[in-house]
Amino acid sequence: MMNQRVSEGKTSNWGFPGFLIYVVFSFSNALLAGSTAVYLPNDPVFSQYAPNEPHQQGLFMLNMPQAWAIERGNKDVVIAVIDWAFDIRHPHPEIKNKVWVNIDEIPDNGIDDDKNGYIDDIHGWDFAENDNTLYGSGAGHGNHVAGIIAAETNNNIGIAGMAPNCPLMLIKAGTPGVVGDAKTFALTIRYAVDNGAKIICKNHFLWEKPPGYSTPMGSELKQACDYAYKKGVLITSVSGENDTVFRSAVFQTAYDSVMGTGPSDIFEGIPADFAGGSPFIEAIAPGGERGTTMTSKHNDRSVYSCSTSDKYLYYTGGCMANPHVTGLLALVLSHYLGIDVEKARQIVRNTAKIRRDTGLPEYLWGHGIIDPVAALSLSSKQLAAIPVLIKPKATLTTNKSGKKAYRVRLKNEGAFDAAVKISISNGSRRLATDTASVRGFEHATVLVPAPHTTDNPNTASVTIKNLGIRRPRILDDNVDIQLHISNDDVSVTEEELSNWHIVVNVHNNGSDDAERVAVILYQGEPTPPNESKSYSLPLDCAIIRVPAKRQAMAIFQADSIPGTRLRGDKWYHQIYKDWFKTHMWVQIENLEIGAQHIDKSAAKARMVMSIQNRAS
Numbered sequence: 240m241m242n243q244r245v246s247e248g249k250t251s252n253w254g255f256p257g258f259l260i261y262v263v264f265s266f267s268n269a270l271l272a273g274s275t276a277v278y279l280p281n282d283p284v285f286s287q288y289a290p291n292e293p294h295q296q297g298l299f300m301l302n303m304p305q306a307w308a309i310e311r312g313n314k315d316v317v318i319a320v321i322d323w324a325f326d327i328r329h330p331h332p333e334i335k336n337k338v339w340v341n342i343d344e345i346p347d348n349g350i351d352d353d354k355n356g357y358i359d360d361i362h363g364w365d366f367a368e369n370d371n372t373l374y375g376s377g378a379g380h381g382n383h384v385a386g387i388i389a390a391e392t393n394n395n396i397g398i399a400g401m402a403p404n405c406p407l408m409l410i411k412a413g414t415p416g417v418v419g420d421a422k423t424f425a426l427t428i429r430y431a432v433d434n435g436a437k438i439i440c441k442n443h444f445l446w447e448k449p450p451g452y453s454t455p456m457g458s459e460l461k462q463a464c465d466y467a468y469k470k471g472v473l474i475t476s477v478s479g480e481n482d483t484v485f486r487s488a489v490f491q492t493a494y495d496s497v498m499g500t501g502p503s504d505i506f507e508g509i510p511a512d513f514a515g516g517s518p519f520i521e522a523i524a525p526g527g528e529r530g531t532t533m534t535s536k537h538n539d540r541s542v543y544s545c546s547t548s549d550k551y552l553y554y555t556g557g558c559m560a561n562p563h564v565t566g567l568l569a570l571v572l573s574h575y576l577g578i579d580v581e582k583a584r585q586i587v588r589n590t591a592k593i594r595r596d597t598g599l600p601e602y603l604w605g606h607g608i609i610d611p612v613a614a615l616s617l618s619s620k621q622l623a624a625i626p627v628l629i630k631p632k633a634t635l636t637t638n639k640s641g642k643k644a645y646r647v648r649l650k651n652e653g654a655f656d657a658a659v660k661i662s663i664s665n666g667s668r669r670l671a672t673d674t675a676s677v678r679g680f681e682h683a684t685v686l687v688p689a690p691h692t693t694d695n696p697n698t699a700s701v702t703i704k705n706l707g708i709r710r711p712r713i714l715d716d717n718v719d720i721q722l723h724i725s726n727d728d729v730s731v732t733e734e735e736l737s738n739w740h741i742v743v744n745v746h747n748n749g750s751d752d753a754e755r756v757a758v759i760l761y762q763g764e765p766t767p768p769n770e771s772k773s774y775s776l777p778l779d780c781a782i783i784r785v786p787a788k789r790q791a792m793a794i795f796q797a798d799s800i801p802g803t804r805l806r807g808d809k810w811y812h813q814i815y816k817d818w819f820k821t822h823m824w825v826q827i828e829n830l831e832i833g834a835q836h837i838d839k840s841a842a843k844a845r846m847v848m849s850i851q852n853r854a855s
């Protein structure tokens with residue numbers, strides 16, 4: 240209870256001398272009150288506060304002392320960290336005892352004893368240099384991420400970690416400034432899965448930056464993410480860290496098999512000022528800063544964690560937020576024995592909260608800031624796989640298109656997103672049926688089309704059939720989705736001088752609906768054939784549904800695309816018409832898990848457009 244005041248009290252008076260007293264006072268009261276157990280580790284950075292000293296405010300904001308009293312992790316829940324590099328040469332005291340050990344491998348004998356394809360991989364593997372040494376440029380970043388997840392806790396040294404008892408499998412994937420390819424990252428993911436990791440913390444920065452990068456939507460990477468999910472392993476990754484909305488979101492967090500996360504500040508749990516946001520963020524966690532910019536000096540508004548050797552430092556970023564979520568997932572998996580990673584993910588996102596109305600858009604929040612205490616305090620009823628829905632009632636209404644519909648309000652009292660079938664009847668007469676989904680713990684209002692509008696809705700009864708947990712759709716291998724676009728399907732329409740749209744028609748000739756198709760606009764050709772001069776840059780992305788044997792449109796407002804702002808001037812229009820023709824490419828990608836990757840030739844088209852005036 241008192242702990243809550245720590246997270247609520249910071250807005251009025253946040254002077255550090257006062258903070259010292261306040262925290263000590265708060266926890267003393269919490270302990271005395273006995274109403275809420277807390278676990279206060281002895282790590283000095285965590286437990287001792289002083290003006291201008293480093294601290295782990297983000298963990299207090301998350302009420303981790305209460306969460307740790309409930310769960311500190313299970314050593315069977317192995318967490319893989321895929322990062323630039325790690326420093327375990329001069330073992331960091333916070334990490335050296337936390338590193339996963341491949342017990343089937345005999346060290347330094349030059350033999351691949353466990354026959355997993357990697358010789359002497361005792362603590363993980365270096366996929367950048369193809370050896371078993373994990374040190375390299377960027378090791379401070381890797382150690383920082385690893386420390387946030389599971390620094391050795393209650394060892395009287397330094398910091399505390401989110402999931403103190405969980406081991407860390409360290410996988411080196413690259414070098415700062417060198418953009419890795421999708422194939423390498425696919426291998427890192429497969430290594431983590433095949434060697435026993437349950438959760439993979441994989442930040443996307445390594446391939447974020449064009450030019451000259453291999454497409455992140457490439458089939459190998461996506462297949463590896465889906466492989467992990469099907470094997471019961473969840474990947475967490477930051478989505479839209481500090482970039483235009485959607486631009487970095489189209490990367491792996493757009494896959495259903497990957498949990499997308501975003502950064503918050505460390506004081507209030509509201510979206511960080513550098514957050515770009517994306518529709519794929521499921522929850523946010525401390526990444527640092529609010530009221531300053533990403534480019535400012537890393538300071539005590541940032542996240543404090545391990546560096547190389549036995550050092551520590553502050554970093555700010557989505558890469559710091561994501562490992563907090565990874566750590567919580569590990570605690571949830573440890574606490575509720577027998578649940579799968581999808582349930583753990585639903586628990587984490589459905590217990591996340593929007594703490595106060597900031598006016599900030601939902602794409603910065605996802606479901607909100609993670610709430611470890613709530614995530615670890617669910618009752619068996621709330622954990623029931625079949626959600627409980629309160630008695631629904633139907634009222635007749637007119638929907639936006641002027642058609643009659645039954646309005647049905649549902650509440651999901653379970654922790655998991657539910658898929659339900661709604662049936663509305665009058666006596667033995669069935670009036671309407673529909674399916675819907677309701678997020679865990681939330682209300683939903685569903686409009687069911689009403690073909691028989693003469694019936695009095697007050698006498699109608701509503702029954703709800705649970706269809707189970709709404710999961711990412713896992714498709715059969717023989718699913719028939721055939722997507723394609725061609726040059727003729729891409730056009731620019733002009734409503735008025737300053738309002739242009741780029742319209743892409745996507746066809747599905749298959750027999751199954753494509754539920755989520757990413758239509759990505761590029762500047763330049765996607766994945767150019769290693770020409771140093773040419774490069775591609777993803778500009779915008781739309782996610783659409785394309786039913787079987789039908790087509791669907793993705794519409795982009797040209798004015799919103801960076802660098803192509805139109806100015807209501809014919810001269811500009813002529814320039815941009817030509818610019819679009821010569822520079823714009825479109826690629827489509829089916830985001831469904833298990834779906835076949837789209838053949839490149841069928842999935843991209845150059846912008847050869849006709850200008851249509853929609854207004855006329």
Ligand SMILES: [Ca+2]
Nearest residue numbers: 351353355357
């Ligand atoms: Ca081996």
Ligand SMILES: [Ca+2]
Nearest residue numbers: 345350352359
């Ligand atoms: Ca060996």
Ligand SMILES: [Ca+2]
Nearest residue numbers: 365368370372
């Ligand atoms: Ca190496």
Ligand SMILES: [Ca+2]
Nearest residue numbers: 282391396398
């Ligand atoms: Ca420590």
